[in-house]
Structures are given as structure tokens and as C-alpha cells.
Amino acid sequence: MEMIRLVSGSSNRELAKEISAYVNVPLTPVHMSKFKDGEIYVRLLDTVRGSDVFIIQSTCNNVNEHLMEMLILIDAAKRASANSINVIVPYYGYARQDRISHPREALTARLVANMIEVAGASRLVSVDFHSGQTQGFFNIPTDNMWGIPVLAAKLSGVQLVDPVVVSPDHGGVSRARFMAKLLDVPLAIVDKRRTAHNVSEVMNLIGDVAGRDAIMVDDMIDTGGTIINAAAALKKAGAGRIFVCATHPILSEDAAERLERSLIEKVFVTNTIPLAEHKQVSKIVQVSIAQLLGESIVRIYQQKSLTELYQKREAPASKK
Numbered sequence: 001m002e003m004i005r006l007v008s009g010s011s012n013r014e015l016a017k018e019i020s021a022y023v024n025v026p027l028t029p030v031h032m033s034k035f036k037d038g039e040i041y042v043r044l045l046d047t048v049r050g051s052d053v054f055i056i057q058s059t060c061n062n063v064n065e066h067l068m069e070m071l072i073l074i075d076a077a078k079r080a081s082a083n084s085i086n087v088i089v090p091y092y093g094y095a096r097q098d099r100i101s102h103p104r105e106a107l108t109a110r111l112v113a114n115m116i117e118v119a120g121a122s123r124l125v126s127v128d129f130h131s132g133q134t135q136g137f138f139n140i141p142t143d144n145m146w147g148i149p150v151l152a153a154k155l156s157g158v159q160l161v162d163p164v165v166v167s168p169d170h171g172g173v174s175r176a177r178f179m180a181k182l183l184d185v186p187l188a189i190v191d192k193r194r195t196a197h198n199v200s201e202v203m204n205l206i207g208d209v210a211g212r213d214a215i216m217v218d219d220m221i222d223t224g225g226t227i228i229n230a231a232a233a234l235k236k237a238g239a240g241r242i243f244v245c246a247t248h249p250i251l252s253e254d255a256a257e258r259l260e261r262s263l264i265e266k267v268f269v270t271n272t273i274p275l276a277e278h279k280q281v282s283k284i285v286q287v288s289i290a291q292l293l294g295e296s297i298v299r300i301y302q303q304k305s306l307t308e309l310y311q312k313r314e315a316p317a318s319k320k
Contacts, residue, residue: 001025003083004301005048009057009073011066015090015271015290016056022294028053032069040065042072044080053082054297059093059112060250060273067093067112071119078120086123086300087116088293090272091220091248095130098137113137125296127272127289128219128247131171143306145292147247147270148175148217152182154268154287155215161240164188164212168230176217179245188214190230210238220248221269224255224262231263241265248272249286251279259283 005028008016020027029045055077057070070087077085097108113134116124123141128148135142166188167176173189180187188207214234216227221244231242242264249269251259256279259267269275270289292309299306 001298001301003051004297005046005051005053005082006297007044007048007053007055007073007077009055009066009069011060011069012056012058012090012271012274014274015058015288015293018271018288018290019056019088019294019297022290023297030073040069040072042069042076044076047080048077049081050083052084052086052301053077054086054088054300056088056090056293058091058273059089060091060248061252063093067115071115074116074119074121084122085120086125086297087121088297089124089126090270090289090293091250092126092129092134095134098131098134109134110137123300125293125300127270127293128175130219132174143296145296145309146175146178147272147289147292148179148245149182150270150287150289150292151217151245151247151268152179154285155183155243155245158243158266160213160215160243162212164207164209164214164239166190166207166209166214166216166230166234168216168218168226172218175219179215179217183215185215190233205233205237209234212239213241213243214239216242216244218244218246220250221246221255221259221267222250222252224251224258227264228258228262235263244268247289249275249279249284251275255279256281256284 004025006020006025007028031043033041055073059067074085094108094112117140125143127145129144135144163185165176165180165185167173168190177187188209191204227244234242244264244267247270260281260283267284270287
């Protein structure tokens with residue numbers, strides 16, 4: 001591990017420290033500052049010449065600032081003669097803009113992929129892309145790790161009554177099916193109609209949830225509207241306790257408080273995005289993804305297959 005260099009952006013330093021501890025490699029010191037107009041300045045304070053650099057940066061709030069910071073870190077490593085530049089993006093911002101649904105829209109998930117490549121990244125590792133097609137936007141090796149096994153392991157310690165896994169919309173069925181397979185329980189689907197960005201309406205419920213504890217599975221929670229509305233529909237259909245597993249806790253505006261007041265028993269999330277103090281409510285339980293990402297880094301550096309980290313997943317295999 002002598003030639004590994006771990007570099008942390010400012011978006012999720014605690015996760016970077018956990019990954020550093022798992023890999024047993026210290027974080028490379030970085031000087032970051034801003035000009036008066038907000039321009040970002042970055043300088044790596046240790047040599048990375050000939051090293052395999054792993055840049056850890058979630059593009060979470062503030063999305064644009066942290067994205068730009070990541071691009072500058074990539075450029076700094078490239079100009080410092082790194083052997084390879086591997087970008088670990090626990091949460092990939094702009095992933096929701098992955099298709100053109102209306103005339104004259106931008107395909108922003110692809111744009112961001114292009115920016116990362118042009119900056120000089122050799123490889124990208126992320127967790128739970130919003131949709132699998134995002135992986136195809138890259139022309140460099142890209143690994144889409146799944147947070148579901150990490151959340152399922154945490155959920156296994158909860159005493160559940162005749163549980164059923166629920167997908168809060170059609171787009172997340174494969175993710176929910178994977179969780180249902182891990183827990184060996186049936187699957188149900190909420191038929192949702194999205195009327196605007198961050199606005200959704202429950203239309204129908206497909207599957208039997210009466211008398212069962214329901215486990216809703218999603219990749220992210222932004223405003224919380226989707227899962228809160230789905231929880232109300234599940235209760236109306238006779239469900240027992242309602243739990244939520246979601247990889248990315250975006251939790252915009254008052255989402256955490258709304259979840260705290262909702263019919264949901266517990267919300268299990270990972271630390272791909274750090275929780276601000278005002279978002280740390282009693283119903284939200286955060287689980288660390290550091291071991292999964294740390295093991296990915298070790299295997300990439302040692303040029304070992306990542307297959308074992310994917311063996312239980314049903315989605316198509318990632319590029320190795």
C-alpha cells in the first residue's frame with residue numbers, strides 16, 4: 001500500500017477519515033482556500049508523483065461547489081504526475097438528470113461524467129447511482145457499489161412481523177427486489193405519479209401489505225415527500241410498522257423534521273452524505289459505508305477483482 005494516496009475533499013471528511021482508518025493509509029494534506037469572489041484554490045501538500053491517488057468527495061450540498069472542488073483536486077493530482085486518479089464519489093450529484101423527458105432539457109448526469117473524464121480521472125467509484133444507465137455515461141472504468149447489503153445488515157437486528165419490502169416507485173423495483181432477496185421476503189410496489197420536481201402523488205399499491213411490517217427501499221431521500229406519502233398509503237392499506245432504507249440522506253429543507261413527524265418508525269441511511277446537526281433526529285439512523293468503499297480501494301490498488309463485493313447483487317456486473 002506504499003503508493004496509495006488518499007485525498008479528501010471538504011464535503012465528507014468524516015467518511016474519508018473512516019476510509020483512511022480501514023485502508024490504514026493517512027489522508028494526504030491539502031490546502032484549500034477561496035478568493036474573495038468564491039474561486040476555489042487547491043494545493044496538494046505532499047508529493048503524489050507515481051502514486052495511485054484516490055480522491056474522496058461526495059457532490060452533496062453545496063452540490064456545485066463540491067463538484068468544482070473535486071474537478072480541481074483531479075487536475076491538481078494530474079499535474080502532480082499521479083500514476084492514476086481514482087475518484088470515490090459516495091453520492092453522485094446530478095444523477096437524477098439522467099434522461100431527456102421534455103424538449104430542450106439538458107442531460108446533466110452525462111455532462112458531469114464528461115467533466116470528470118476531461119479533468120483527468122482514471123476511474124470512478126460511486127454508491128447507488130439513481131439509475132444504472134448513469135454508469136454507461138462514462139468511458140473510464142466505473143463501479144456502482146450498492147448500499148443495500150449494508151442497510152440490510154443493520155435491518156437484520158430489528159424484530160419484524162411478517163415483513164414485506166416495498167418500492168416507493170417503479171424506478172426502484174430492482175433495488176427493492178435485491179433487498180427482498182437478501183431478507184427472503186415478498187415485494188410490493190407503490191404506483192407513483194410525479195407532477196413536478198420534488199412533488200409526487202401515490203396512485204395505487206401493487207402487492208399485499210395488510211398486517212405486515214413494511215420496509216421501503218430507495219436510493220435517496222430529498223424532501224421526503226415520496227416516502228411520507230407512500231407511508232400514508234401503506235398505513236391505509238393495513239400495513240403494520242413502516243421502516244425506510246435509503247442510501248443517500250439529502251434531506252433538503254425541513255425533510256428531517258417531516259420524517260420525524262411521519263408515520264415511519266425508523267429511517268436507515270448511510271453516510272454517503274454527512275448529516276448536519278439539525279437533521280439528526282431520533283427516527284434517522286446512519287450506517288457507515290466506509291468498509292465497503294475502503295475494501296473497494298484496496299482491491300483496485302491490488303488489481304484484484306471486485307466480484308465478491310457484487311456477488312449477491314442482481315444488477316448487471318460493473319466494469320472490473
